[in-house]
Amino acid sequence: MCLAIPGKIVSIDEKKEHAIIDYGDGTKRNANVSLVDVKVGDYVLVHAGFAIQVLDEKEANETLDLFREMLSYEEEA
Amino acid sequence: MFSLRDKKLANEIVSKIKTLNVNLKFMHVCGTHQDTLVKHGLDVLFKECGIDIGQGPGCPVCVTTPKEIEEMLLFAKKGKIVTTFGDMIQVPGEKDSLQSIKTEGWDVRTVYGIEDAINIAEENKDKDVVFMAVGFETTTPMTASVLLKNPPSNFSILGCHRVIPPALKAILDMGELKLDGIIEPGHVSTIIGSKPYEFISTEYGIPQVIAGFEPIDLLMGVWMLVQQVEHGKARVENEYARVVKEEGNIKAQQVINEVFEPMDVKWRGFPVILRSGLKLRDKFEDYDARKRYEDDFEEIANKEFSEPKGCRCGEVLRGIISSKKCPLFGKKCTPDNPVGPCMVSIEGSCNIEYRYAKKQ
Numbered sequence: 001m002c003l004a005i006p007g008k009i010v011s012i013d014e015k016k017e018h019a020i021i022d023y024g025d026g027t028k029r030n031a032n033v034s035l036v037d038v039k040v041g042d043y044v045l046v047h048a049g050f051a052i053q054v055l056d057e058k059e060a061n062e063t064l065d066l067f068r069e070m071l072s073y074e075e076e077a
Numbered sequence: 078m079f080s081l082r083d084k085k086l087a088n089e090i091v092s093k094i095k096t097l098n099v100n101l102k103f104m105h106v107c108g109t110h111q112d113t114l115v116k117h118g119l120d121v122l123f124k125e126c127g128i129d130i131g132q133g134p135g136c137p138v139c140v141t142t143p144k145e146i147e148e149m150l151l152f153a154k155k156g157k158i159v160t161t162f163g164d165m166i167q168v169p170g171e172k173d174s175l176q177s178i179k180t181e182g183w184d185v186r187t188v189y190g191i192e193d194a195i196n197i198a199e200e201n202k203d204k205d206v207v208f209m210a211v212g213f214e215t216t217t218p219m220t221a222s223v224l225l226k227n228p229p230s231n232f233s234i235l236g237c238h239r240v241i242p243p244a245l246k247a248i249l250d251m252g253e254l255k256l257d258g259i260i261e262p263g264h265v266s267t268i269i270g271s272k273p274y275e276f277i278s279t280e281y282g283i284p285q286v287i288a289g290f291e292p293i294d295l296l297m298g299v300w301m302l303v304q305q306v307e308h309g310k311a312r313v314e315n316e317y318a319r320v321v322k323e324e325g326n327i328k329a330q331q332v333i334n335e336v337f338e339p340m341d342v343k344w345r346g347f348p349v350i351l352r353s354g355l356k357l358r359d360k361f362e363d364y365d366a367r368k369r370y371e372d373d374f375e376e377i378a379n380k381e382f383s384e385p386k387g388c389r390c391g392e393v394l395r396g397i398i399s400s401k402k403c404p405l406f407g408k409k410c411t412p413d414n415p416v417g418p419c420m421v422s423i424e425g426s427c428n429i430e431y432r433y434a435k436k437q
Contacts, residue, residue, distance in 0.1 A: 003108075003109050004264050034222060034328075035328050047215055048212075049190030049192050050218065053267045053320055056318075064086065071090065071093065
């Protein structure tokens, strides 16, 4: 139930409450975005019809590098 | 967007853990973590490295009590439209499940989320619609957010929301297990951040890592825990920083606090756990099905309901036994004919173990 899926915001309604999310496999669904501050183009994590967090693209891209760094750091330590 | 299935890195982490020659017991509390562990064979791999990882009470459907199931069955049989998530519908009660009474003609509907339940209420103004609100901190903001927007007057919830940190404290206080580390759930943590776990490290001296759900996330999470153990440290570290912020999702926390307040509740397999549940604040009591339909409840109000005969979900949820140790596993209890909720829910460790073992 705590499964959450990342998707990209395609459009946001006028009330800024709902958005169309593209999950990248041709699936586009409506989700509630009232719990996050988002703009079109942002990646969000969607759980049970609600976006619960904006994904940090920079952090995501750096994740693997960071892991490698941590592994070698510990080796030296 | 991400490429977190890097085999070379995975092998590197595993070989590093292997050289440390450890003998450790970790727990996680998330069905999605268990799915990743079993699906990719990481549970076996970690065992070879001297690390045993169990699921604990990390399945919201599994920890609902027999009484909560009976409450929902009672609502349906009183002619209300009962709505909840698919997994919940199949959980066996004392005699029936929501699914079995649906075939008798009672109005039970599966929904993807609470907003679907609201739509059903709007389309059926002449009927009472009850939503069984199950879930940990990841799901609670959805319930709270909907209740803040004046849902239709024929709508109410049977609150079954629970929070994770007090359950972890309960496991540690019960003392049945000696844990060397805890992998904290990435999406619960997306909402609550890292602070609510800190007391577990400071008061109980247990290392913790918040982890994501890709195989590399769990490998890295375990490696970070092992490093803490090796260096004699106990703190909350965040492997899932691309999603989880230290402060969590503050908007979601505010919404939860506006609508709910903590209460003591029982979890399946556990005694009452202090402040581990959430009840609606007084100003939302019109949406509290237990208060609104108090008369309906009278017949079961003081009744206790037992867990299914022979079912060892309680011990599975406390991390005492693995699913395979239950004599009913895969024999009398299968996903097609489940005895307990851990075999029903796709987040239950029995269901996960059965599903992937059958595919191999």
